[in-house]
Amino acid sequence: MNAPDQSPLTSHFSQPTSPLGYPANLLAGKQTFESVNETIGSIVLQDRQPRAWWIGFIFAFALLMMFFLAVSWLLIRGVGIWGINIPVAWGFAIVNFVWWIGIAHAGTFISAILLLLFQPWRSAINRFSEAMTLFAIACAGLFPLLHLGRPWVFYWILPYPDTMGMWPQFRSPLVWDVFAVGTYFTVSLLFWFLGLLPDLSTMRDRAGKNWQKKFYGVLALGWRNSAAHWQRHQMAYLILAGLATPLVLSVHSVVSLDFAVAQLPGWHSTMFPPYFVAGAIYSGFAMVLTIVIPVRKIYHLQNLITLRHLNNMANVMLATGLIVAYGYFIEAFMSWYSGDIFDEYMMTNRTFGPYGWVFWALMFFNVLVPQALWSARIRRNTVALFIVALSINLGMWLERFVIVITSLHRDFVPSAWGMFFPTIWDWATLFGSVGLFLTLLFLFIRFLPMISISESRELVAEPQKATTT
Amino acid sequence: MNTENLFGLAAEFETHDELLRAAEKAHMQGYRRMDGFAPFPVEGLPEALGKRTRLPLLVLIGGIIGGVGAYYMQWYANLISYPINIGGRPMHSWPSFVPITFELTVLCAGLTAFFGSLVLSGLPRPYHPLFNLPEFERASQDRFFLCIESHDPIFDAKKTREFLRSLNPLHVAEVPK
Numbered sequence: 195m196n197a198p199d200q201s202p203l204t205s206h207f208s209q210p211t212s213p214l215g216y217p218a219n220l221l222a223g224k225q226t227f228e229s230v231n232e233t234i235g236s237i238v239l240q241d242r243q244p245r246a247w248w249i250g251f252i253f254a255f256a257l258l259m260m261f262f263l264a265v266s267w268l269l270i271r272g273v274g275i276w277g278i279n280i281p282v283a284w285g286f287a288i289v290n291f292v293w294w295i296g297i298a299h300a301g302t303f304i305s306a307i308l309l310l311l312f313q314p315w316r317s318a319i320n321r322f323s324e325a326m327t328l329f330a331i332a333c334a335g336l337f338p339l340l341h342l343g344r345p346w347v348f349y350w351i352l353p354y355p356d357t358m359g360m361w362p363q364f365r366s367p368l369v370w371d372v373f374a375v376g377t378y379f380t381v382s383l384l385f386w387f388l389g390l391l392p393d394l395s396t397m398r399d400r401a402g403k404n405w406q407k408k409f410y411g412v413l414a415l416g417w418r419n420s421a422a423h424w425q426r427h428q429m430a431y432l433i434l435a436g437l438a439t440p441l442v443l444s445v446h447s448v449v450s451l452d453f454a455v456a457q458l459p460g461w462h463s464t465m466f467p468p469y470f471v472a473g474a475i476y477s478g479f480a481m482v483l484t485i486v487i488p489v490r491k492i493y494h495l496q497n498l499i500t501l502r503h504l505n506n507m508a509n510v511m512l513a514t515g516l517i518v519a520y521g522y523f524i525e526a527f528m529s530w531y532s533g534d535i536f537d538e539y540m541m542t543n544r545t546f547g548p549y550g551w552v553f554w555a556l557m558f559f560n561v562l563v564p565q566a567l568w569s570a571r572i573r574r575n576t577v578a579l580f581i582v583a584l585s586i587n588l589g590m591w592l593e594r595f596v597i598v599i600t601s602l603h604r605d606f607v608p609s610a611w612g613m614f615f616p617t618i619w620d621w622a623t624l625f626g627s628v629g630l631f632l633t634l635l636f637l638f639i640r641f642l643p644m645i646s647i648s649e650s651r652e653l654v655a656e657p658q659k660a661t662t663t
Numbered sequence: 664m665n666t667e668n669l670f671g672l673a674a675e676f677e678t679h680d681e682l683l684r685a686a687e688k689a690h691m692q693g694y695r696r697m698d699g700f701a702p703f704p705v706e707g708l709p710e711a712l713g714k715r716t717r718l719p720l721l722v723l724i725g726g727i728i729g730g731v732g733a734y735y736m737q738w739y740a741n742l743i744s745y746p747i748n749i750g751g752r753p754m755h756s757w758p759s760f761v762p763i764t765f766e767l768t769v770l771c772a773g774l775t776a777f778f779g780s781l782v783l784s785g786l787p788r789p790y791h792p793l794f795n796l797p798e799f800e801r802a803s804q805d806r807f808f809l810c811i812e813s814h815d816p817i818f819d820a821k822k823t824r825e826f827l828r829s830l831n832p833l834h835v836a837e838v839p840k
Contacts, residue, residue: 227702227805353736361740365759373766380770384777392803396702399800415787418794419802421686421699422716423784425709429718430780434773441769448762651805652703655679 225497230650234643235400237493243640246492251636257629264622265340273343275619282602282614287341288452289594290624293477294334294631295375295449296470296590299442300478301327302382303510305389306438309431315506317649318499321393322489323482324386325644329634330481331379333627338371340623367451374448381441385434388427391417392648409641446474453597459540460601463528469521473590476514479507480586485635487580489644498645501574508573511586515564518593522561536606548613549600556596560589670792670840671697671812672823673799674832679705682807685830686711689811692826696815700799700808721779722772729771733764792838810838 268275278285301323308316339345351362351372362369394414401407417423447467454466483504490499529541545553563585572578604611638644676682679701686699690713699708709715737760746754781787793799793810802808809830811823827835 231804353740359745361745364737364740364763365756367762370762370766373763373770377766377770377773381773384773388777388780392703396803399803411789415781416789416791417786417803418791418799419700419702420784421701421705421708421712422714423786424701424704425714426716426718426780426784428704429716430722430776433719433722433776437769437773437776441766444762444765444769448766451762648703655703 225650225654227651227654230498230654231396231400231647233495233498234645234647234650235397237639238397238641238643239401239406244492246488247636247640250632251640254629254632254636257626258633259629260622261626261629264619264626267619268340268623269345273341275617276623277614277616277620279612279614281605281610281612282599284341284598284602285614286616286620286624287337289591289598290627291334291337291341292449292470292594292598293591294330294337294627296446296474296477296594297481297587298327298330298334298378298382298478299446299471299474300482301325301330302378302385302438302442303475303478304482305385306435306442309435310439314653315503317646317653318503319482319486319507319645320649321386321389321646322486322644323478324382324389325638325642326482326485326635327382327478328379328386329631329638330478331375331382332634333631335375335379336627336630337623367448367455370448371452374445378441378445381434381438385431385438388431388434389646390642391415391427392419392424393643393646395419396647397643443471446470453601458601458605459529459534459536460544460597463525465521465524465528469518469525472514472517472521473593476511476518477586477590479511479514480583480590483507483511483579483583484587487576487583489639491576493639495645498650501576504576504579505570505573508567508579508582511564511583512567515560515567515586519561522557539604540601543604544596544600547600547604549596549603552592552600553596556589556592558589559585560593563589668840669813669820670838671810671815671818672820672827672835673793673796673808673810673838674827674830674835675798675801676807676809676830676832679703679708679807681831682809683708683711685809685827685832688830689809689826693817694811694815694823696812696818698810698812700793700802700810702801702803702805702807705807716783718776718779718783722776725775725779726768726772730764730768732771733767734760737763792840795839796836798836806833 276285276287278287301320304316304323305320305327308320339348342348350356351369353362362372391414394410395417397410398407398414401410447470450466450470453461454463456462486499486507487504490496526541529537532538544550563582566572566578566582572582599614603614674685676685682699682701683705686697686708689697690711695713697712699705699712701708738755741756742754748754793802793808798806799808809827809832811818811827813820824835
């Protein structure tokens, strides 16, 4: 509580530092309600966007057009335009699906798990990472649908009373996936919108132009910051966080069961669920950093997204990265320790087979480079951190390539072996989905407050919440 | 303005502590039909105003319906509607029904939490008398309001105004219906 004579409008923070030399306050500089409202709100309400926004948006939009082209051609010609065939029937589509859904996980981790753990530093990045989660799930969800062969009958995987008198196979992990990803998207959307609601009312009340008043007014649903509303809002928010926490762990576990339930060497492993979940959070934090580092520079948000936030995210990446590296080690160890010739051969083939170079690239980008995060100097250097984050993004994509393709291309009988070579349409769909993701993200930055204004105001009003112990 | 056309009286404060103390005093005075407005969730304010919510119970019910419904759907599909014998495996293979049961429990509970919080709050509601107050715009930005509504049993335009004045607000305003 503030002293009675100390108004939050005039309160300011001294600048103590944490043992590692970071500012101990989550809000740097002197912040008031109005400065927070203005810093975040003006990005959305101002007319002109920085040149970097336009360059980024046009680039992303061009990639999105390429995506539409690739998908249109796919719908016309079928999945034969991709490099997939027997034995590698799961090509880039599944690699990309797992990559995107993994990226989505950081948003939920930041917004739900860190909320339950009372980590106030989350409030500067949670809105942003929740939006990232939604867009990443949207990208992820498209890939299995496009891979169906006849995407226009995708609704056959849903249980509904159909004229064929059939049901989905509820014992199949692929059907579990539909429920897991569908629930994940829905709950993430509700969680995101619920958190956005008070900020939409701030936008409505600050809007200058008529269209802005109407746009934010409709979206705000008449929110009026009443104590009774806040009470239900906070309760619902907390419950959704509690629900999202086991949900996020279940989603990537179910995704990993798509592999682990199969008999294939390299897939059939009980280690997959925890190892996939750690990898998901790892790649998600890397993606958050990849986006946040340029954005905070372009929009001058260094006072709200401080080096402390970046440092904390780097620490989470280091920890989850070590779990993932341990997973790689155990996978190799078990294939030797099992004494199973197919498992042993899987590992030999993975490391020194035709796709061996991918495995070593994975080791380099995903295990070796991230060790730089042990150094506090790297964690404090935004350029170095950005490079490490990019390296992890690439590394995690390679990991899914190794799991999906090298396991499938040589299984039991040598006469059934084959190679997979991606076509130009595989690449166009992958980079096109990046375009879809970035386009949605740029539109989000343009039209919605990317940092929670109400939570930032809370930190202004109760400065003791903004300091770290 | 007479009480007929009055929605209530609103007092504006500069800090959340002042609002919290005002809410406590108003509750002590016996006012019940009132609401506080703050640009962020003020800890203890709903309790000071005597607000309670049934939302957790609704979410529990929603989750149970989702879970039971999901399990029943899988059981019905595999045992009654379309039983297929695959390699003599049991029809009622409950472990493989667990993931979908879990997911639909979470889905239904989540939908209940979201729509429950909106519906209980009477949202969406584009119009509200408080929006007539020009300074109410700042409730979403940097000001704190306490509004005592005219249908409170002990509301009296004059006495309530005096009471609100005694709380030392920035000013007290009439909210027309």
